Amino acid sequence: MTVSLDDLPLRDDLRGQQPYGAPQAPLPVALNVNENTHPIPDEVADDIADSVALALRDVNRYPDREFTALREGFADYLGHGIQPEQVWAANGSNEVLQHILQAFAGPGRTAFGFAPTYSMYALLTRGVGATYVSGERGPAFSLSPESAAEQVAAARPDVVFLCAPNNPTGTPMENDVIEAVYEASEGIVIVDEAYREFAPRDAPSALQLLPGRPRLVVSRTMSKAFAFAGARVGYLAADPAVIDALRLVRLPYHLSALTQAAASAALRHADTMLGMVDEIVEQRDRISATLEALGYTVYPTWSNFVLFGGVEDTRATWQALYDRGVLIRDVGIPGHLRVTAGTEEETSAFLDALAAIGR
Template sequence: MADLADLPLRDDLRGLSPYGAPQTTVPIALNVNENTHPLPEIVAHGIVTSLAKAVLTLNRYPDREFTALRESLANYLGGGLSATNLWAANGSNEILQQLFQAFGGPGRAALGFQPTYSMYPILARGTGTGWIGGSRDEEFRLSPDSAVRQVREHSPSIVILCSPNNPTGTPLSSDVITAVYDATDGIVVVDEAYAEFAAAGTASALELLPGRERLVVSRTMSKAFAFAGVRLGYLAADPAVIDALRLVRLPYHLSSLTQAAAIAALDNADILLATVADIAAQRDRLLAALPALGYPVLPSDANFVLFGGVADPPGMFGELLARGILVRDVGIPGHLRVTAGTEAEVTAFLAALTDITPR
């Protein structure tokens, strides 16, 4: 049997490892920012009914333009958006991949501000796009001046802004987005995977779309909608951006079952999003409880908290795992990240952490 080194792999992929968080069965998994609340039974029944209808037509290809789904997404987002402004794919990772395929590629580069979502450089590499790892200000924030200076220095074809930022939870102001947009002729992607968890009144980049044909706002149903297993990401942008993505997408890339499940979920958005307030409350509980245990935190607008003051992140990770609790070591020295789960899950995590913490 051959191993990877025996294959005629691309030179830039040799020696690399695939992306992925540890997968192990534990009582409490708080490592990949899932919505740990199960789907309400009434919504599950609606999805099953929708899937049953779709199954009857599986001998045919799905709607290539997934028109009904795009209309449902436009209705959910509101703000004057129509189906022509919406696009969807198998998770927001595929959305981002298609953007890199259409607007990146050999001889072009993408700029992101690290630490940030670790898939960005992987997507860049996979599409032959150069990756520029920019820097953040103190406390992982990003100011308009700092962002613009780096955009002008590197002149990237794509600038990607994570709002709120993963893995830090850091909010991003609209001033940064508009300043970056005005400083580049390239595509500006605002990744709002965790937007629904932000404090009430927080502005979304969706409000900045009118008149900005190079601005793209990416979102997902994985987090707030508790839909991670379905894999449905989407974006809002000028219709010309949607046309560009048609050039690179695979034919019929969204299955009939994915479309049916997503439409049924959007029909029940008010029920599914009822957990968001509870998750935000547990996040705020973590933000208050962790410093009391000696672990400083930064503000988070997401469904997770990055906490510092960890002398040995791998060691603490292991001690928590031994107690049946899985968190995430994101590679930031002295830090670990924990998802805001249910009240019971957060209680168990804090109890375990209290037991581990030196007195």
């Protein structure tokens, strides 16, 4: 007897929904999910391997539930006076955000984000039984302090998501927007800085806004700049009281000893790992300049990807690139496609293929 999803006692609010997913295909050039396509340097990989091997000797025991050493490493990396008791980590920033929603959202509560933005915000919100509300952005996907504050005040959400820079558009977000939203809200305000390391070095981080704002949370990930997407490590900084709230909802020993060891080792080589960022930014800017020269609409980006518009047939262009061994992303914005900045060779392959296709 074959059983379908419709035959199961699934929650009513999940019926008819689609799971998160991006196309996966064994193509030579995969630039669709904003990975860091640069491999981890050998000396760093060796240290990570040694650290994991050492942790394996005690893998019969549960890991440090408070991941003390890792929190200390993150606090040191973040700077801004962040202390270890202000740090939380989990298996990817998605789980970090899920913990926030489990603690502060849930049935009868709402979460809010400005569309278009990271699609997982809505899915994570739905997963905890809360309602997701979408606000609007201005021209070129911009967001002004006045408009953002007005929309949040009207919606009165329990949790607000601010993606800085924004995914999938790459749009920068200044701290004055974050301050305005915080003042307009009575709930938790999450600033998702997953792509922070690709922003200009002198651009202020939301981390500097944490003092005196106990409802503000700044989340980060090791997936992008640290080339750690396969390791699944995300983290946040917030008031220690927020960290106490997250302990109420996390699973026991949720961060494995092997994950803790690998992430701590990578953090010891932060300078080396972040050395790849400059090259990625160079390729990102090369993509932007070339796309503009080809006649596409290119948006400002502080991330490791570029959103471009003026695509007459997104499906046909996506397929034509696919047929040439290049995988990019259709993010659902009409007339637009998104491409991750890869290595110099990968970037050249994309640009050559796109130029060959034409608009």
